[in-house]
Amino acid sequence: MFAWILLLLPLLAAAANQLYLKRNAFIASLVSTGAVVATFVIALVLLGRDDAVVGPVSWISLENDPGLSLSLKLDQLSKGMMVIVTGIGMLVHIFSLGYMADDSAKARYFTGLSLFMFSMTGIVLAGNFIMTFIFWELVGLSSYLLIGHWYQKDSAADAAKKAFIVNRIGDFGFMIGILMLFGITGTFIFDDMGGGLANFKEGYESCYACLIGTAILCVFCGAVGKSAQMPLHVWLPDAMEGPTPVSALIHAATMVAAGVYMLFRVQLSLGVEIFTETFAGDVIAWVGGITALGAALMATQQNDIKRVLAYSTLSQLGYMVMATGLGGGDAGMFHLYTHAWFKALLFLGSGAVIYACHHEQDIWKMGGLLKKMPITGATFIAGTAALIAVPFTSGFFSKEAILHAAEAKPALFWIAVAVAVLTPFYMTRLVLVAFLGSPRTDDADHAKEVAPVMWGPLAVLGVLALISGFAFFNGIAPATPAHAGEFHVNKLFWISLGALAAGVIPAFLLYGGRSKDPLSIPLFRERFYIDALYDKIVVKGLQNGSAAVVHFFDEFVVNGLIVGGASRLAESFGMLFRRVQSGNLQGYAFTFGIGVILVIYFTTFWK
Amino acid sequence: MAGLHSYLLVSGLLFAIGLAGVVLRRNIIVVFMCLELMLSAANLTLVAFSRFNGVNGLPDYNGQMLVFFVITVAAAEVAVGLAIIVALYRARQTIHTDDLTSMRG
Numbered sequence: 001m002f003a004w005i006l007l008l009l010p011l012l013a014a015a016a017n018q019l020y021l022k023r024n025a026f027i028a029s030l031v032s033t034g035a036v037v038a039t040f041v042i043a044l045v046l047l048g049r050d051d052a053v054v055g056p057v058s059w060i061s062l063e064n065d066p067g068l069s070l071s072l073k074l075d076q077l078s079k080g081m082m083v084i085v086t087g088i089g090m091l092v093h094i095f096s097l098g099y100m101a102d103d104s105a106k107a108r109y110f111t112g113l114s115l116f117m118f119s120m121t122g123i124v125l126a127g128n129f130i131m132t133f134i135f136w137e138l139v140g141l142s143s144y145l146l147i148g149h150w151y152q153k154d155s156a157a158d159a160a161k162k163a164f165i166v167n168r169i170g171d172f173g174f175m176i177g178i179l180m181l182f183g184i185t186g187t188f189i190f191d192d193m194g195g196g197l198a199n200f201k202e203g204y205e206s207c208y209a210c211l212i213g214t215a216i217l218c219v220f221c222g223a224v225g226k227s228a229q230m231p232l233h234v235w236l237p238d239a240m241e242g243p244t245p246v247s248a249l250i251h252a253a254t255m256v257a258a259g260v261y262m263l264f265r266v267q268l269s270l271g272v273e274i275f276t277e278t279f280a281g282d283v284i285a286w287v288g289g290i291t292a293l294g295a296a297l298m299a300t301q302q303n304d305i306k307r308v309l310a311y312s313t314l315s316q317l318g319y320m321v322m323a324t325g326l327g328g329g330d331a332g333m334f335h336l337y338t339h340a341w342f343k344a345l346l347f348l349g350s351g352a353v354i355y356a357c358h359h360e361q362d363i364w365k366m367g368g369l370l371k372k373m374p375i376t377g378a379t380f381i382a383g384t385a386a387l388i389a390v391p392f393t394s395g396f397f398s399k400e401a402i403l404h405a406a407e408a409k410p411a412l413f414w415i416a417v418a419v420a421v422l423t424p425f426y427m428t429r430l431v432l433v434a435f436l437g438s439p440r441t442d443d444a445d446h447a448k449e450v451a452p453v454m455w456g457p458l459a460v461l462g463v464l465a466l467i468s469g470f471a472f473f474n475g476i477a478p479a480t481p482a483h484a485g486e487f488h489v490n491k492l493f494w495i496s497l498g499a500l501a502a503g504v505i506p507a508f509l510l511y512g513g514r515s516k517d518p519l520s521i522p523l524f525r526e527r528f529y530i531d532a533l534y535d536k537i538v539v540k541g542l543q544n545g546s547a548a549v550v551h552f553f554d555e556f557v558v559n560g561l562i563v564g565g566a567s568r569l570a571e572s573f574g575m576l577f578r579r580v581q582s583g584n585l586q587g588y589a590f591t592f593g594i595g596v597i598l599v600i601y602f603t604t605f606w607k
Numbered sequence: 608m609a610g611l612h613s614y615l616l617v618s619g620l621l622f623a624i625g626l627a628g629v630v631l632r633r634n635i636i637v638v639f640m641c642l643e644l645m646l647s648a649a650n651l652t653l654v655a656f657s658r659f660n661g662v663n664g665l666p667d668y669n670g671q672m673l674v675f676f677v678i679t680v681a682a683a684e685v686a687v688g689l690a691i692i693v694a695l696y697r698a699r700q701t702i703h704t705d706d707l708t709s710m711r712g
């Protein structure tokens with residue numbers, strides 16, 4: 001019962017806002033915020049309850065077939081995830097009350113947020129793959145609505161479109177993967193999949209690994225889209241065009257987390273062997289590793305505060321996906337859990353900075369903000385510390401779990417270590433340039449600390465970013481690897497400490513007291529030219545190509561054959577019958593006479 | 608005494624002349640008169656059949672009845688037709704069918 005309320009409350013809020021409260025933006029914002037606070041409380045209540053499957057409610061029944069049902073799965077994974085989703089959702093809602101206070105379309109914004117919460121709740125609680133897929137698409141829709149919130153700006157409209165289309169590409173593979181898994185296991189229900197897979201393995205030993213690997217890779221396509229792995233990562237940085245709290249929501253709790261969450265759900269349902277014993281695991285791990293490294297390199301040269309964070313998210317997601325591919329999905333989920341808190345913090349912090357600097361996003365036009373905005377600055381630094389894995393912060397524990405998961409594969413392990421060097425480098429650069437030194441523009445000079453409704457969530461998240469990694473908090477984590485939250489001085493500890501130092505110290509030397517970027521690496525700044533390449537080949541090529549096809553169809557088939565053909569047919573008939581209308585009175589009479597004779601002839605003599 | 612054939616032959620000739628006149632002549636009054644000729648040809652046929660299909664020495668009066676109807680209708684038709692022709696002449700100042708081409712498509 002609680003679970004259904006948890007699922008439907010945000011939908012009710014969204015519907016109420018959309019249908020009745022469009023003109024009362026303030027009430028709409030309170031309704032949405034109230035709904036999310038209620039769901040957070042429910043999520044906490046559920047956390048204390050036993051695992052269960054709520055439902056199933058029969059939805060579509062077919063003859064000789066189990067049909068489709070709606071059910072909600074409550075286990076540690078979904079319950080922990082719900083706490084993250086609703087918790088961060090709640091803080092984002094509260095932050096938005098301040099951040100979006102002056103927006104002209106506040107009601108629409110909060111409607112979108114509620115819809116987003118509903119979709120994500122659906123993915124998390126889904127008891128079968130069909131529900132996952134439905135809510136998966138709903139997440140795509142709500143992200144489209146929110147990224148394009150300021151649709152008057154071309155860039156925002158384009159970014160929303162890009163996010164939606166890129167996600168659709170991944171979702172197509174996801175759909176094929178779901179159907180393949182259905183073909184293999186004979187069910188969509190997560191709980192029954194393991195048994196179906198075992199039967200299949202007995203029956204078709206020879207093609208088992210190949211088929212299941214392909215199916216998992218297809219399912220992974222969905223995660224590549226939603227969790228923004230290479231090569232479909234391009235939408236995530238562009239999604240920065242949306243309001244900053246939305247970025248926090250997308251990056252921390254909702255959208256990008258869905259991919260990793262779904263992969264781990266698959267792992268729980270089918271067993272970890274599907275990753276460790278098939279080629280799919282290797283492919284997934286390498287995609288994750290390459291994304292982590294590539295995105296970290298790109299992040300080192302970005303100047304937009306939100307873009308740095310966006311690439312950092314990409315890189316951390318790569319971490320999680322890599323761990324999942326290596327069979328360490330619990331480490332990936334643990335990192336997702338800690339990452340959710342500190343990345344939400346960093347994004348909301350950057351939102352506060354942008355708000356205070358009058359929508360200035362270039363870090364080189366900031367500087368000295370720590371003095372102007374002490375709470376925002378302090379929490380931002382706390383989030384940074386967690387992200388760069390300073391010992392005893394939450395990120396430190398989860399990153400170590402990921403490094404541990406990667407230890408078996410040296411190549412991936414060293415990629416992970418390289419990312420662990422790059423992350424402190426670009427984050428230190430960000431903090432040094434934006435928060436320390438002296439203000440470089442008037443906007444930064446006149447920045448003031450934001451209102452309590454905005455720094456309140458920051459403070460909460462700041463505390464969580466620091467402490468959520470400890471074993472004491474493992475109860476709310478969706479998944480915990482062995483020894484999570486414990487502290488050991490071993491080889492891994494020294495490696496990660498070394499990586500931290502190797503990142504922070506050069507950053508201090510390079511960027512301390514600078515007012516201009518001393519480094520210029522166009523390759524990284526231009527994001528390996530991947531966006532440009534897509535723009536040239538996919539967008540332009542596809543667009544022009546399909547435009548040519550459409551033009552041909554329109555010009556020759558529609559215009560020439562259908563529309564033109566019909567008119568030409570009528571015209572030629574008309575020309576034919578026009579001859580008959582000679583205007584000669586006696587001609588008519590003669591024809592008439594012949595007609596009469598013919599009628600008489602046929603009626604009298606025709607047998 | 609002339610047989611049925613002779614009557615039908617005359618009737619056919621009259622009808623053919625009437626039809627030729629309707630189709631070929633250009634003066635609408637002549638066309639009209641030819642039309643009457645065709646009706647008369649039909650009447651002649653009817654009377655001939657009535658006369659020769661008699662029973663017990665009496666003619667078949669049905670045919671003769673029909674002739675009266677045709678004559679009556681023809682009279683009415685002449686009244687209407689001539690009125691139309693007069694109206695046409697007033698509107699167009701002509702009664703030549705060659706000039707009446709406003710229905711050409």
